Amino acid sequence: MADLDLEKIVAELRSWPGLVRKKFAGKLAELVDEFFGEDAGYFTLDDHEVVFTVDGIWHRVLEEDLYWGGFISILVNVHDVYAMGARARYAVNVISVRDTNALESIKRGMLDAAQKYGIKILKGHVHPDAPFNSVEVAMIGFAKKGCLIKSNTARGGDSIIVAVDTLGKPHGRLIFNFDSTDKPAEVLRRQFESMVVLAENRLVSAGKDLSNAGIIGTIAMMLEVSKKGATVELEKIPKPGNVDMVQWLKSYPACGFCVASDQPEEVKKVFEAHGLKAEVVGEVNSSKVLDLKYKGAIKTFYDFRKESVLGLF
Template structure:
C-alpha cells in the first residue's frame, strides 16, 4: 500500500488532531495528590480504589454536528462509546447518567429513541441525569460507572517492549448514511452477541493476557494504537497489510473509522493467539499486526517499505503521560 498517503490521512484526521487539546485541560486538573485515584488521564476510564475493586468512571459527549445529521445515532453512540470505554479496561458496565440539552422536540425524540435502543442492546441502564429543555443548542453527554477487580484492570499506559500488537475488529458491519467514519456493527446484531463481545474483554482481563489495551475510537485503529504507545512512552511498528479489513471498503476510510467493536492490544507474544481466539468466538476478526519497542516512534510498514507515522519525542496526540502503578 502507498504509505505516504496513509500517513498524511492519519496525521490530518480530525479524530487525531482534536485530541491535542486534552493536555491543556489536564494541566488544570491534576490528580496525583489524590491517593484513591488509581489511574486517570490518558486511560479510557478513570479508576478509583474501592476495597479490592476499582470503580471505573468515564464520560463522553457527542458532537453537535452528529446530533444535527442523525439524532438517532447520536443518542445510540452516546451509550456505545461509554460502554466501550469500560470494556476496554476489562470492566463490567453498571449504570449511566445523562445530560441532555435540546431546543427541537423532533431531534430530542429521535435522540431518546437511539438511547433507548442502546440501553437494551448493551443491557446497561440510564438511572438519572439532567435535562436542559430550553437551550439554544443540542447536546447529549453521558457518564458511566463500572467495576473491575483491582488485579485485573487493563490500562492503556503499560505497554512493554517486545509485546505483540494485536488488533481485533468486527468486520461485519456497515456505514450509516452520512456517517463516513462510523462503522456500525451493533444495531443489526442480536443483543446477546453484542453483549458477549463486550464481555470478551472481561475474559482477557481475568486471564491476564495483555499488558495494555484500548478500544478503537475516534482516531481509528492506528491512531488509537498511537495514543496507547504515547501514554506508555513506547514505540513500535504496524504492518498495514495485516490489519483485518472488510471486503469492498476503502482502506483509508477503514483505518480512520470508529469501530462498533474493536480493540488494540499490547500483549506478550505467547498470549496473542488466545486473545484472537476469544474474540473469534464472538464473531470478531483478529491478527498480530506489529510489535512494540522502546523507540517512542510509531512506524508503518507495507511490503519492503517503512515510514515514520509519529515520533513521540516531538509529536503529540494527547500529551498524557498517566502515572503507572
C-alpha cells in the first residue's frame, strides 16, 4: 500500500472496524456521565486519585490466539490506567470458555502479562461451559491527588505528541496488534511510567493511550471530547520499518500514547528517556475538524461539527 494517496488512506482508516465500533460508546454516555470519553473512571481517596477501568477482548482476537487474548486482557487495562497518569496495580476478571484447553491458554496469557507489568490479580470468575470464549478484566490503579491526565482537556495551540514503542513486530495472524512485549519486565514497566512522570510534572493538558481505534482514531477521540480540531502530519508519526503506513495507523501497539502539551520538547524528552520514540505530529486548534496531511496533500478525516467518532449524534 506504499503508493496509496491521502484520499485512499482516509477511506481505509474511516472504515477500520476498530474505529467504527467506537460509535457504540455514545449509547452508554448517560451511564458514565462526566467520565464519558475517558480511558478510566476515577475518584479521590485521601491523598490519592483512584483510577478504575474495565475492558473486554474483541472476539476476533480470541478466535485467532487465546493466549494473546489473555495477555492483552491485562495489557489493555494497564494502558488505560497509565494513560490517566496512574500506576496500575490490581485486577479482577471474568472468563467464559468452551473447554479447559481454552481456559488454560487464556489463563497463561493473563499470568504472563500480570508478571511482566506488576499486576496482582485479586479475584476471578469462570463460566466453564459457555458456547463461546471471552475474557473481561477490571483494573484499579493509583495516582497522586490532583495529578490525573484527562482526555477532554486539550487546548488550542497545544502540540500533539505521539509516543510509541516501535521495536517489535505484528503479532502472528493478528497483524494489527503490534507486539513489542518480548522485552524484560523492567523495560516495559518503565515505558508506562512515562505517563506518571508527565502527570506529576503537569507537562500535558490531555492524553490517551493508543487504542484499537488506531493512532489517528485515538487522536480523533481526544479532540472530539475536547471540542477541538487539529491538522496531523502522517509522515511525522513514529513508525517501525517493518509495517506499511496504513497497517501501522490501524494498529494497536503494545505501548503507545498521544498527548497534547504546550511543552512538547520537555514531553519528548520524558518519553524518550523511558524508551519510547516520540514526535510532534500536529497542533490543536479550535476548528472542531481533524485534517490529515500527507505528501503535501490535506484532507479532512473527521468534522466533529457534523459527525461523531464516539456516536454522540
